[in-house]
Amino acid sequence: MDMNAYLSMFIDESNDHLQALNENLLKLENDPGDISIVQVIFRSAHTLKGMSATMGFEDLASLTHEMENVLDLVRNSKLAMDSFIFDTLFKGLDALEAMVQDIVGGGTGKADVSSIVVSLQSIVKGDYLKAAQPSADAPAQNSGSSGTSGGALLDIFQQSVLKQSIESGNQAYYIKVTLREDCVLKAARAYMVFDVLESNGEVIKSEPSVQDLEQEKFDRSFIVFLISGTDAEELKSRIESVSEVDSADVVLLDAESLQMYGPVPDNQQKPAASQAAPAVQAREAAVRETSAAKSQTAATGAAVANRTIRVDIDRLDSLMNLFSELLIDRVRLEQLSSEIKRSDLIETVEHMARVSTDLQDIVLKLRMVPVESVFNRFPRMVRDIAKQLDKKIDLVVTGAETELDRTVIDEIGDPLVHLLRNSLDHGVEMPADRLAAGKPETGTVHLRAFHSGNHVFIEVEDDGNGIDAAKVRRIAVKNGVLSEEEANKLSEEQAQMLIFAAGFSTADKISDLSGRGVGLDVVKSKITSLGGHVTIRSQLGKGTIFSIQLPLTLSIISAMLIQMGSEKYAIPLSSIVETGIIQRDSIATVHGNQMIEFRGTVIPVVSLSRVLDVPDYREDAETETEIVVIRKNDKLAALMIDSFIGQSEIVLKPLGKYLPAIKALSGATILGDGQVALIIDPNAFIK
Amino acid sequence: MGEELKVIVFALGEEQYGIEVDKVRTIERMQPITRVPKAPGFIKGVINLRGVVIPVLDLRGRFGLEETVATDNSRIIIVAANELEVGFIVDSANDVIDIDSDTIDSPPEVVGGIKAKYLQGIAKIGEKQLLVMLNLSEVLNRKEIIQLEQLEV
Numbered sequence: 001m002d003m004n005a006y007l008s009m010f011i012d013e014s015n016d017h018l019q020a021l022n023e024n025l026l027k028l029e030n031d032p033g034d035i036s037i038v039q040v041i042f043r044s045a046h047t048l049k050g051m052s053a054t055m056g057f058e059d060l061a062s063l064t065h066e067m068e069n070v071l072d073l074v075r076n077s078k079l080a081m082d083s084f085i086f087d088t089l090f091k092g093l094d095a096l097e098a099m100v101q102d103i104v105g106g107g108t109g110k111a112d113v114s115s116i117v118v119s120l121q122s123i124v125k126g127d128y129l130k131a132a133q134p135s136a137d138a139p140a141q142n143s144g145s146s147g148t149s150g151g152a153l154l155d156i157f158q159q160s161v162l163k164q165s166i167e168s169g170n171q172a173y174y175i176k177v178t179l180r181e182d183c184v185l186k187a188a189r190a191y192m193v194f195d196v197l198e199s200n201g202e203v204i205k206s207e208p209s210v211q212d213l214e215q216e217k218f219d220r221s222f223i224v225f226l227i228s229g230t231d232a233e234e235l236k237s238r239i240e241s242v243s244e245v246d247s248a249d250v251v252l253l254d255a256e257s258l259q260m261y262g263p264v265p266d267n268q269q270k271p272a273a274s275q276a277a278p279a280v281q282a283r284e285a286a287v288r289e290t291s292a293a294k295s296q297t298a299a300t301g302a303a304v305a306n307r308t309i310r311v312d313i314d315r316l317d318s319l320m321n322l323f324s325e326l327l328i329d330r331v332r333l334e335q336l337s338s339e340i341k342r343s344d345l346i347e348t349v350e351h352m353a354r355v356s357t358d359l360q361d362i363v364l365k366l367r368m369v370p371v372e373s374v375f376n377r378f379p380r381m382v383r384d385i386a387k388q389l390d391k392k393i394d395l396v397v398t399g400a401e402t403e404l405d406r407t408v409i410d411e412i413g414d415p416l417v418h419l420l421r422n423s424l425d426h427g428v429e430m431p432a433d434r435l436a437a438g439k440p441e442t443g444t445v446h447l448r449a450f451h452s453g454n455h456v457f458i459e460v461e462d463d464g465n466g467i468d469a470a471k472v473r474r475i476a477v478k479n480g481v482l483s484e485e486e487a488n489k490l491s492e493e494q495a496q497m498l499i500f501a502a503g504f505s506t507a508d509k510i511s512d513l514s515g516r517g518v519g520l521d522v523v524k525s526k527i528t529s530l531g532g533h534v535t536i537r538s539q540l541g542k543g544t545i546f547s548i549q550l551p552l553t554l555s556i557i558s559a560m561l562i563q564m565g566s567e568k569y570a571i572p573l574s575s576i577v578e579t580g581i582i583q584r585d586s587i588a589t590v591h592g593n594q595m596i597e598f599r600g601t602v603i604p605v606v607s608l609s610r611v612l613d614v615p616d617y618r619e620d621a622e623t624e625t626e627i628v629v630i631r632k633n634d635k636l637a638a639l640m641i642d643s644f645i646g647q648s649e650i651v652l653k654p655l656g657k658y659l660p661a662i663k664a665l666s667g668a669t670i671l672g673d674g675q676v677a678l679i680i681d682p683n684a685f686i687k
Numbered sequence: 688m689g690e691e692l693k694v695i696v697f698a699l700g701e702e703q704y705g706i707e708v709d710k711v712r713t714i715e716r717m718q719p720i721t722r723v724p725k726a727p728g729f730i731k732g733v734i735n736l737r738g739v740v741i742p743v744l745d746l747r748g749r750f751g752l753e754e755t756v757a758t759d760n761s762r763i764i765i766v767a768a769n770e771l772e773v774g775f776i777v778d779s780a781n782d783v784i785d786i787d788s789d790t791i792d793s794p795p796e797v798v799g800g801i802k803a804k805y806l807q808g809i810a811k812i813g814e815k816q817l818l819v820m821l822n823l824s825e826v827l828n829r830k831e832i833i834q835l836e837q838l839e840v
Contacts, residue, residue, distance in 0.1 A: 325738055567722065612724040653740040655723070655733060658771045658827065662725050668733055668740045676721040676735045 050191035053214035201228025331672035427464030565617030689789035
């Protein structure tokens with residue numbers, strides 16, 4: 001059987017489960033008493049184990065199995081979680097993640113996890129175990145019991161669990177599941193049966209052991225002891241709804257019949273066992289006939305539930321590229337139709353334009369991913385770092401559902417890691433210092449994302465010590481980032497921005513995490529390369545907010561096309577406030593800079609033709625000049641241009657790696673006539 | 688006998704130059720080039736090559752030779768190396784030949800005013816003709832692009 005077809009599905013689902021495990025373990029750490037979380041964790045771990053065993057990733061399966069053993073004790077309230085157990089489980093998760101990554105990279109998913117396994121086993125067996133007997137789920141014991149039916153299927157411990165649950169009013173069942181003879185994926189089916197059982201109750205014991213089942217070390221049938229509130233018929237039909245299950249015999253156990261499966265070496269029990277066995281067999285036969293029909297109807301019912309599909313990212317990218325080509329042709333068609341002026345052609349082109357606008361919406365939306373996929377690894381990271389730093393920190397995540405283009409999502413992770421680490425390391429103070437400053441001992445770091453206009457904002461806010469502008473100035477001068485004179489000229493805000501300069505660190509000592517002076521400058525350049533901006537708002541003693549502004553999409557934008565002599569340029573519409581015409585003589589020179597009055601304020605005027613060295617246009621000779629008023633945050637500036645061409649949807653294209661970064665340009669686009677037009681970066685004109 | 692190399696032959700002035708064929712993506716006729724402001728002089732601008740924006744340089748300018756006006760024979764050779772895609776404007780490109788790697792000699796210090804580091808070697812073809820093999824990775828070395836002056840705003 002070709003497993004490769006399932007590999008990508010396996011990887012996707014493993015990642016989902018690992019993420020779920022991480023999240024839920026964190027939840028549990030905050031609320032260790034909540035057994036319902038343990039149940040969820042256990043189910044994730046179990047599914048993961050089943051999948052990896054089916055796919056033949058033995059190491060993954062066995063490590064998950066060990067973790068499952070620990071979790072099993074916890075959910076049965078036989079083990080109280082403590083920090084050692086959490087750490088070990090987290091370590092286990094890290095190892096699992098590494099293995100899955102290895103599989104993603106084409107590896108075999110093998111890794112040496114013996115140390116983690118040893119500590120997991122020590123948790124299961126060792127001092128942590130409150131019960132007198134070692135757990136029946138320990139693998140050593142599982143493999144030890146090899147009886148097939150009747151005999152000592154249960155050890156004392158399992159037996160007492162069943163007994164207790166019967167006494168407390170729950171039903172205990174003996175279930176024998178038989179798979180069809182032609183069943184191909186026996187392990188997978190067994191696993192699916194377990195899934196059903198576990199959603200209906202609690203599996204106390206299986207024969208053969210779960211491990212053996214997963215490795216297909218069984219013939220056609222297996223036996224399960226289950227505690228459940230569901231009645232026998234219901235259980236039976238649920239199990240039989242799993243495809244390729246031939247039959248399921250569900251026998252309700254009472255205290256007496258329970259005895260015969262126990263290890264009690266009491267001779268009286270033996271006859272009882274042999275009596276029960278034929279009874280079971282008789283029911284088996286009766287049940288077999290009805291099962292086939294039932295399983296089919298149930299299978300079709302379940303298939304409808306899933307309404308999403310996973311799509312290869314490359315396909316989305318090529319869809320996007322093809323759409324870009326279409327858009328260029330659309331612009332060209334619009335041009336042609338306006339030249340030819342035939343009404344039916346114009347009508348058709350207009351209709352096509354409307355359809356392609358809708359199509360564009362859909363194509364862009366397809367590529368939108370919630371930032372959650374980036375955010376969800378942070379709670380874990382913050383926990384680990386806080387622990388390492390001996391600080392107490394709460395991470396509050398809001399707006400994780402905010403959507404961003406996938407290209408941005410892929411790139412935004414690392415900068416955010418840097419910013420968060422920076423906040424944890426330099427922002428939030430040590431608990432003692434916080435208490436001394438009259439703040440709560442536990443620091444809070446907010447990570448939030450939200451939409452605003454055509455942009456998405458991501459903010460990292462801490463309630464730490466804030467940025468000391470004076471200290472930043474001092475260090476910047478010392479590290480030679482700028483001269484003392486320049487430093488003194490800077491406003492508070494500008495001084496704070498110095499921490500983004502290359503080779504800068506305010507940390508008094510270099511820590512493992514940050515302070516080497518690499519990081520924040522990388523953050524800034526990365527975000528700039530994504531077409532975004534970082535700003536800092538910080539108050540000494542109160543805290544710091546790093547705010548990242550990102551464009552919604554990197555692929556298609558609305559832009560104003562302008563003519564500069566014989567050349568054409570595009571200005572993103574998102575930064576244009578207004579267009580207009582000014583009289584040349586209304587331009588005043590203030591302090592060597594050209595300024596105009598615009599709606600009650602005075603704003604700088606920039607000669608675009610000079611900045612771009614346009615060879616065949618200068619506005620100097622004109623008495624009236626067209627201007628584009630652009631905005632960056634709350635600052636405005638006016639660009640003098642030659643003439644407007646019009647508004648258009650443009651497809652962003654990179655200028656290629658060879659060209660050095662040119663400050664006033666953010667990229668290129670291809671116009672309807674096949675020519676390349678450069679895109680002006682308005683932010684370069686406003687300091 | 689050394690390895691057989693397939694080489695695209697192009698001309699800059701009187702000299703014949705060669706680029707290994709597997710580094711060349713396509714050869715295009717001259718087409719309108721969009722000027723890129725503030726770029727070094729030898730970068731003529733960018734072109735649209737089937738939906739991809741590709742920078743184009745004048746190879747004469749790159750080697751510090753005198754630049755000439757494009758003619759009907761001028762071609763843009765699109766090369767791909769070091770993960771870069773770049774177009775070279777050359778005076779003409781019209782031949783693909785096989786040469787034996789053994790016949791490539793190390794280059795003399797200066798060939799026709801081109802610094803030796805841009806050259807991989809000199810191959811003899813036929814009786815008299817010499818073919819100068821380009822060292823593409825050095826020609827495309829970005830460190831050489833002079834640090835651009837920041838735009839005055």
